[in-house]
Every structure is written in C-alpha cells, then in structure tokens.
Amino acid sequence: MPESAMIELHELEVRYGAVPAVRGLSLEVRRGVVVGLIGPNGAGKSTTLLAIMGAVSPRQGDIRLAGRSIRGRDTDAISRSGVALVPEGRHVFASLSVEENLRLGLVGRRSRDGVDEDLEWIHGLFPVVQEARSRVAGELSGGQQQQLAIARALLARPDVLLLDEPSLGLAPTIVETVFEALARIRERGVTVLLVEQRAQVTVAFADRTYVLSNGELRATLTPRDAGDTQRLVAAYFA
Amino acid sequence: MDLQTILDAIALGALYALVGVGVALVFGVMRLVNFAHGELITAGAYALMLANGWPDWASIIVCFATVVALALLLERIAFRRLRGAAPATMLVATFAVSFLLQSIALLKFGPQGNNVSVLPGLNRAFELGGVHVRWVTLVSIAVTAALLAGTALFLGRTSVGLQMRAAAIDFRAARLLGVRTNRVISLAFVLGALMAGCVSVLVVVQTPFVSPSFGASILIPALIGVVVGGIDRLATATLGAFSVGFATSALGDVLSSSHRVYLDSYVFLLVILVLLVRPSGLYAPFRRTTVERV
Amino acid sequence: MRVPSGVLQLAAPALLLVAVGIVGGRASPSVQIDFETALVLAAIVISLYCFVGNSGVISFGHVSFVALGAFAAGVTTIPRESKQFTLPDLFPFLQRTELSNVESLLLGAGLGGLLALVVGAALMRLSGLAAGIATFAVLGITHNVLLFWTRIGPGANTLSLVPESTDMLQATLGALIAAAVAFGYGRSRSGRLLRASREDPAAAQATGTHIYRHRLWAFTISGALAGFAGALLVHQLGSITTEQVYLELTFLTLAMLVIGGASSLLGAVVGALLVSGLDSYLGRAENGVHLLSVNVDLPEGSRLVVLGALMALVLLFRPTGITGGREFSLPLAALRRRAMLGR
Numbered sequence: 001m002p003e004s005a006m007i008e009l010h011e012l013e014v015r016y017g018a019v020p021a022v023r024g025l026s027l028e029v030r031r032g033v034v035v036g037l038i039g040p041n042g043a044g045k046s047t048t049l050l051a052i053m054g055a056v057s058p059r060q061g062d063i064r065l066a067g068r069s070i071r072g073r074d075t076d077a078i079s080r081s082g083v084a085l086v087p088e089g090r091h092v093f094a095s096l097s098v099e100e101n102l103r104l105g106l107v108g109r110r111s112r113d114g115v116d117e118d119l120e121w122i123h124g125l126f127p128v129v130q131e132a133r134s135r136v137a138g139e140l141s142g143g144q145q146q147q148l149a150i151a152r153a154l155l156a157r158p159d160v161l162l163l164d165e166p167s168l169g170l171a172p173t174i175v176e177t178v179f180e181a182l183a184r185i186r187e188r189g190v191t192v193l194l195v196e197q198r199a200q201v202t203v204a205f206a207d208r209t210y211v212l213s214n215g216e217l218r219a220t221l222t223p224r225d226a227g228d229t230q231r232l233v234a235a236y237f238a
Numbered sequence: 239m240d241l242q243t244i245l246d247a248i249a250l251g252a253l254y255a256l257v258g259v260g261v262a263l264v265f266g267v268m269r270l271v272n273f274a275h276g277e278l279i280t281a282g283a284y285a286l287m288l289a290n291g292w293p294d295w296a297s298i299i300v301c302f303a304t305v306v307a308l309a310l311l312l313e314r315i316a317f318r319r320l321r322g323a324a325p326a327t328m329l330v331a332t333f334a335v336s337f338l339l340q341s342i343a344l345l346k347f348g349p350q351g352n353n354v355s356v357l358p359g360l361n362r363a364f365e366l367g368g369v370h371v372r373w374v375t376l377v378s379i380a381v382t383a384a385l386l387a388g389t390a391l392f393l394g395r396t397s398v399g400l401q402m403r404a405a406a407i408d409f410r411a412a413r414l415l416g417v418r419t420n421r422v423i424s425l426a427f428v429l430g431a432l433m434a435g436c437v438s439v440l441v442v443v444q445t446p447f448v449s450p451s452f453g454a455s456i457l458i459p460a461l462i463g464v465v466v467g468g469i470d471r472l473a474t475a476t477l478g479a480f481s482v483g484f485a486t487s488a489l490g491d492v493l494s495s496s497h498r499v500y501l502d503s504y505v506f507l508l509v510i511l512v513l514l515v516r517p518s519g520l521y522a523p524f525r526r527t528t529v530e531r532v
Numbered sequence: 533m534r535v536p537s538g539v540l541q542l543a544a545p546a547l548l549l550v551a552v553g554i555v556g557g558r559a560s561p562s563v564q565i566d567f568e569t570a571l572v573l574a575a576i577v578i579s580l581y582c583f584v585g586n587s588g589v590i591s592f593g594h595v596s597f598v599a600l601g602a603f604a605a606g607v608t609t610i611p612r613e614s615k616q617f618t619l620p621d622l623f624p625f626l627q628r629t630e631l632s633n634v635e636s637l638l639l640g641a642g643l644g645g646l647l648a649l650v651v652g653a654a655l656m657r658l659s660g661l662a663a664g665i666a667t668f669a670v671l672g673i674t675h676n677v678l679l680f681w682t683r684i685g686p687g688a689n690t691l692s693l694v695p696e697s698t699d700m701l702q703a704t705l706g707a708l709i710a711a712a713v714a715f716g717y718g719r720s721r722s723g724r725l726l727r728a729s730r731e732d733p734a735a736a737q738a739t740g741t742h743i744y745r746h747r748l749w750a751f752t753i754s755g756a757l758a759g760f761a762g763a764l765l766v767h768q769l770g771s772i773t774t775e776q777v778y779l780e781l782t783f784l785t786l787a788m789l790v791i792g793g794a795s796s797l798l799g800a801v802v803g804a805l806l807v808s809g810l811d812s813y814l815g816r817a818e819n820g821v822h823l824l825s826v827n828v829d830l831p832e833g834s835r836l837v838v839l840g841a842l843m844a845l846v847l848l849f850r851p852t853g854i855t856g857g858r859e860f861s862l863p864l865a866a867l868r869r870r871a872m873l874g875r
Binding site: 053055074075076079080084085087091093094095096100103104105106107108152156 | 407411412414417
C-alpha cells in the first residue's frame with residue numbers, strides 16, 4: 001500500500017564535500033507509526049533527518065512526503081507542509097521567553113483552528129512548559145529545554161515528527177518523561193521518526209527500527225528483537 | 239552647553255540612530271554589514287532631485303519608492319548570494335557594491351554635486367526658552383522617536399517581529415520552524431530602507447545639496463558608532479550611532495573655529511579612546527571572550 | 533634534490549614581480565609609468581595582505597599608513613630651498629630636514645608602523661568584524677589632519693617637487709622587499725598562530741593563543757610595509773594630494789587583494805598586477821585610445837564602475853579570488869607523488 005507511506009526515502013545519497021554521509025538509503029515510514037533510526041556516531045542518522053527537512057541537499061535519490069517528492073524544496077516550506085524536526089541540541093531561542101518559543105511553533109502550523117486545545121494537551125504532556133512560560137528559555141535546564149523544543153514542534157501540529165536524539169544528555173527521569181510523551185504523541189496518530197543512541201529502548205518502543213551504519217541500512221528490527229541483545233549488538237556492528 | 243546645542247546634538251544623534259537601526263536590523267537577520275546602506279540614502283536624495291518641482295508629498299513618495307526598490311533589488315541580485323559566506327567576504331562585498339553605486343552616481347550626475355530641495359519651510363526657526371530652534375531639528379527628533387518606538391513595537395508585539403528576532407538569534411532553527419527566511423530578510427531590508435528614506439529627506443532639508451558621497455559621509459561615522467555601541471544588539475547599535483552623532487554635533491559647537499576643521503579627527507579619536515577603555519563596546523553589559531559569535 | 537615548498541611560495545610571486553620589472557624596463561617611456569605604478573600598488577597590496585591574509589580581518593585603514601608614509605617621505609625629501617616657497621607653514625624642523633631617498637623610505641616604514649601600533653592597540657581588541665569597520669576611523673583621522681594641518685604638509689594643496697626616485701628598479705626592489713617581509717611574517721610563529729586563529733578563533737583561544745597580541749603584531753608590520761609603500765608611491769608620482777591616498781585607493785587596493793585572493797601572497801601580487809593593468813587600460817580608454825584593434829572611448833568615471841562591478845562579481849561568484857587562496861606549488865611534485873604511489 002504505497003499510499004499509506006508518510007515518508008519514503010529512495011536511494012538517498014548525501015555528501016559533505018567528498019565525504020559520503022548517507023549512501024543509497026531507501027526506507028519507508030508508514031502513516032501513524034513510530035520508526036526508530038539507530039546506529040553508531042557518524043552513521044548518517046542526523047543527516048537523514050536534515051535531508052528530509054531540506055537543510056542539506058542530497059546528491060541523488062528522492063524524498064517523498066505522503067507520495068509527493070519534496071526534494072529540493074526550501075526548509076521553511078517543508079516545515080510548513082506538516083513535518084517538524086526537533087533538532088539535536090534542541091536549539092531553543094535562549095534569549096526569548098518560553099512563551100515566545102512556543103509561539104514560534106505556530107509558524108509551521110497549517111490551520112489556526114484548535115490551537116487552544118493543542119496547547120492544553122501539550123501542557124498536559126509537559127507541565128513544566130506551562131509553569132515556566134514567562135521565563136527566558138536560556139535559564140531552563142537541559143531537560144526542560146528538550147521538553148520545550150518538543151512542545152514547540154508539536155504546536156505546529158505536524159503529520160510527521162522527526163526527533164534527533166531527544167534523550168541525549170538527559171537525566172533518567174526526564175528520559176522517561178520524554179518517552180511517555182512520545183507514547184501519547186503516537187496515540188494521537190502522529191507519525192514519528194526517532195533518531196536515538198539508546199538502542200534497546202528505541203527498538204522496544206518503535207514499531208520498527210532501522211539500523212544505520214556508515215550511511216547504509218544494515219538491519220531492520222522489530223520490538224521482539226529488543227530482548228535479543230546478541231542480535232542487537234550484531235546489527236549494530238554489522 | 240545651552241539648550242540649542244543640546245537640541246542640535248540630539249537631532250544629529252537621531253539621524254545617525256536611524257542609520258544605525260537600519261544597518262543593525264539587516265545585520266541581525268543576515269550577519270551582513272551593509273555598506274551600501276549609505277547609497278540607499280544617496281539614491282533617496284537623487285530621487286528628490288529628479289522629482290524637483292513636484293509637490294513635496296509627491297517627491298517624498300518617489301524618494302521612498304526609489305530607496306525601497308533599490309534595497310530589494312540589491313538584496314535579490316547581490317546579497318542573497320552571500321548568505322552564509324565568511325563575515326569578511328560579506329563586508330568587502332557590500333563595500334564593493336557601495337563603491338560601484340557611488341561610481342555609477344559619479345558617472346551619471348558628476349562629481350560637483352547638484353542642488354536639491356524639499357520642505358524648505360522646515361528650516362524656519364521658532365523661539366523656545368529664549369533660543370531659536372529650527373523646525374527640522376524637532377521633526378528629526380520626533381520622526382526618529384516614532385520610528386524607533388514603531389520598530390520596538392513591531393519586533394516585540396507582532397508575530398512577524400517575533401520571527402525576525404528568532405531568525406536573528408538562530409537562523410537555521412527559525413528556518414526549521416517554518417519561518418519564511420527570504421521574506422524576513424526582505425522585510426529587514428525594507429524597514430532599513432524606509433529609515434534610509436527618512437534620513438534622505440531630513441538631511442536634504444538641512445543641506446540642499448547632493449553628491450555621490452552624500453550617503454557615505456553619513457553612513458561611515460554612523461557605522462563606526464554602531465560598532466562602538468555593539469553591533470550584535472539592536473539597542474546598543476542604535477545607542478552607539480546616536481552617541482557618535484550627538485558627540486559630533488556637540489563637539490562642533492564647543493570647538494573653537496580654528497579647531498573645527500578637525501572635528502572628524504576629534505570624534506574618531508574619541509571613538510578610539512572609548513574602545514581602549516571599553517573594547518567590548520560602549521554599551522555592552524559584559525563580555526566573556528573576544529571570539530565572534532558568528 | 534628537494535626544494536622546501538616554502539621557498540616556492542615566495543619564489544613564484546617574486547619572479548612575477550621581477551618579470552614585470554624587466555618587461556616594464558624595456559617598454560616605451562609612456563607605458564613604463566604604468567608598470568611602475570603596478571609594482572608600487574603591488575607593494576601596497578602586499579602590505580594589506582600581510583594583515584588581512586593572516587588575520588582574516590578586513591582593514592579599511594591601511595591607506596592611512598600609505599598616506600602617512602607618502603607625505604612624510606615627500607615632505608622630508610623636497611629640497612630645502614623650494615620648501616620655503618611651496619610649504620611656508622611647515623614646522624621649522626621639517627623645513628630644515630632634507631633626507632636621502634633611502635632614509636625617506638625608512639622613515640615612511642617607521643611612521644607607518646608606529647601609527648599602526650598605536651591605533652592597533654585600541655582597535656585590535658575588537659572582534660574581527662568590528663575591528664575592520666573601526667579602522668575606518670583611522671583613515672578618517674589621517675585624511676582630516678593631512679587635509680588641514682599645513683604645519684606638517686601641503687594641506688589641501690598638491691605636494692609637488694618630490695624627487696622622482698622610484699624608477700623601475702626601485703619599484704621592483706621595493707615590491708620584492710615587501711613580499712619578502714610579508715612572507716617572512718607569514719612563516720613566523722606569530723603568523724602561523726594568527727592564521728590558525730582565523731580558521732577557528734575559539735580553538736585558538738582555548739589553546740592559549742593571544743589573538744590580540746598576534747593581530748597587533750601583524751597590524752604593525754603591515755602598517756610599516758604600507759608606510760614604506762607610500763614612500764615608494766610619492767617618489768614615483770613626484771606630486772600627490774590627500775585625495776589620492778583616501779577612499780578610492782582604499783577601494784582599489786582592497787579590490788586587488790580580493791580579486792587576486794586575500795589569503796595568499798601570490799593572490800595579492802596577481803590581483804595587484806592584473807587589476808592595475810586593467811585600471812591603466814581603462815584610464816587610457818577614458819581619454820580615447822585605439823587598443824587591440826578596437827576604438828575605445830569611455831566616459832570619464834567609467835573606470836571605477838568597471839572595477840566596482842568586477843570586484844562585486846568576483847566576490848559574489850568566486851569569493852576566494854582568482855588564485856583560490858592557494859600558494860603556488862609545482863604540479864610536478866604532485867605527479868611524482870602519484871607516480872611513487874603507483875609503483
């Protein structure tokens with residue numbers, strides 16, 4: 001059923017100068033599922049997300065969003081057509097208030113309807129965002145900033161949410177909060193592409209997980225593989 | 239210093255501040271120091287000259303239209319290509335564009351300069367607290383105050399203003415959120431151009447004479463002021479430009495006539511002394527490193 | 533036999549300068565002037581390169597050192613008897629002083645370096661962008677003082693009757709000296725640290741490199757070179773006004789550096805020679821010439837339009853300049869390496 005694919009990558013190739021970062025990557029993310037993308041550092045995970053956002057331009061291959069090619073479109077246009085990225089390092093606007101950061105999430109939103117309801121739901125996911133709304137974002141802790149970044153992306157009401165290592169450098173309790181929130185985001189029917197270093201948690205959580213190494217697809221795992229440490233390790237170092 | 243000296247100084251400071259805001263708005267979203275901002279001012283003055291004989295309101299509209307059109311044209315054909323280039327490259331590139339435009343003006347209108355006049359009535363004086371004050375002095379101050387307040391409201395209270403601030407802080411992140419960066423940059427150029435147009439009109443009222451270096455002679459001291467104040471924040475950049483204008487006018491009044499020819503030197507010397515004492519900028523709150531943020 | 537690659541990096545620009553000197557020496561007298569001008573401009577651009585190329589900071593103030601060197605060397609070499617009449621307001625010690633050609637070149641270098649050291653001490657603390665813009669203040673001061681202070685120079689009048697001691701030989705030697713000093717600084721510890729800081733200011737600071745100190749050092753040396761080149765210039769022209777060493781020269785020399793490629797000595801030399809040649813051609817074309825079988829008669833002032841457009845185009849389409857910022861290296865060496873790998 002190709003029409004149910006939300007994101008399709010076909011033979012994607014990205015290079016930084018002469019260095020290939022992603023080579024011939026083809027994968028598919030179906031509507032409403034959570035797909036994990038794991039692999040060692042430098043495997044090309046972040047580059048894949050940036051390529052989908054149009055922030056790096058592929059040398060070859062195609063990127064499709066709900067069946068339509070979006071390769072070569074401007075980043076801001078892609079973001080306004082229902083794809084939101086929570087970038088690595090969060091990139092909240094440190095000198096703006098939490099509320100202003102959230103308001104910037106509205107820029108990518110396609111419809112003005114239901115903002116209040118969404119806001120209420122988001123505040124339910126991340127109470128801290130509501131509590132800190134008049135503070136300057138730069139004063140928040142790393143975990144709070146991560147929650148703000150996800151909240152901001154959700155306010156765009158995306159069809160697809162791309163997350164780049166949301167648990168990086170966070171305390172275990174915050175990681176738990178983030179994954180709980182992801183579960184509820186999934187319940188809402190948002191398609192999620194989750195880049196992570198935490199292999200076991202990701203494989204267990206995602207409906208399907210791709211293992212990337214050296215810019216190539218090495219293995220496809222399902223939640224059943226999460227307990228199979230040997231298979232995980234083998235896939236990782238394949 | 240009497241009231242007249244102070245009012246004149248505030249008025250010149252206000253003009254420089256308008257130039258400073260225009261430059262700093264564009265710098266904010268693009269990290270580009272636009273030397274050609276001076277030629278926008280020059281273009282406005284030449285537009286006023288070409289519209290000579292028209293009713294004042296009409297020539298002022300022509301002036302603004304010319305300045306805005308030139309700003310958008312430069313952004314589209316030249317500066318857009320420079321996005322993401324090294325700061326030094328951008329600096330020399332806009333310097334080249336500025337020089338090119340000056341040369342074109344030189345070729346077209348000649349080096350001698352031309353007479354131009356708009357709203358001459360504003361040069362009339364009225365009495366205030368025992369001193370004579372020209373109307374244009376008050377108008378300069380009022381226009382600047384209104385434009386600065388308008389800019390602050392626009393940036394602080396509107397969604398587009400918020401997007402512009404976000405783009406100034408983290409361009410890529412703003413883009414990832416869907417901020418139409420081309421539009422935001424164009425808007426910054428348009429706002430800067432509107433202020434440049436105001437400067438054209440206000441300066442022409444006072445010195446009804448335009449030559450190819452008309453705008454550059456205002457831009458360069460204002461730009462030095464922007465740098466002294468601190469270019470990476472709109473408020474400090476504006477204050478810095480204002481301070482240089484204020485100091486120039488006030489010193490000009492204080493210096494004896496034999497020293498007045500060295501006014502530029504005194505002002506620039508003051509700037510260098512200030513930088514010796516406060517290398518991070520006159521209005522910078524504190525400084526962690528000398529490493530550039532960009 | 534191995535030649536250190538560093539020597540080649542000096543040899544290529546040096547040979548180029550010598551070649552221009554030799555070709556120019558055989559040209560007709562009317563064209564010789566253009567060659568001399570090209571060599572003197574090359575010396576100025578090399579001085580600019582010495583700072584800009586190593587620090588990555590643009591300087592709009594270098595022409596102030598050129599101006600200081602030119603007027604100092606000019607005023608001190610005009611014969612005493614004519615100074616009484618042409619420059620009556622001069623300070624008595626300047627009236628009395630009459631230096632030789634070489635002494636005046638050294639004076640130009642010394643004063644240029646001194647001024648650069650003094651203003652650099654304040655300006656080089658700024659961030660790169662701000663430092664570059666603030667150097668405009670130096671240009672403003674120098675121009676303003678030279679224009680009005682008749683106790684040290686001609687003021688708004690032309691400084692004339694300066695001995696025309698910069699012939700083709702002196703122009704060539706002068707440019708070579710400038711190239712050698714700039715090359716030497718670039719190879720020094722300070723030069724290498726400064727270039728490293730240009731690539732990554734944060735890392736340089738983290739490793740304890742004092743960017744300020746090295747920037748100031750580079751600024752001083754290049755200020756001295758600029759003062760020296762200014763002295764060469766005044767001795768080539770024989771007469772000079774303050775307007776000749778102001779904004780137009782600032783633009784022209786920056787254009788040369790950028791068009792050639794600001795980060796290599798070769799780029800500075802190639803840019804200076806090429807743009808200078810084009811400039812001379814356009815200058816003649818403004819007066820109407822028959823060149824290359826085309827009748828050219830450009831309106832006055834079009835020279836600057838062409839140069840401005842050229843510089844803007846290079847910056848927009850090839851921001852690293854025509855040499856791409858590379859120093860000269862023999863393609864042979866690369867071939868040999870490849871051949872060895874092949875075996």
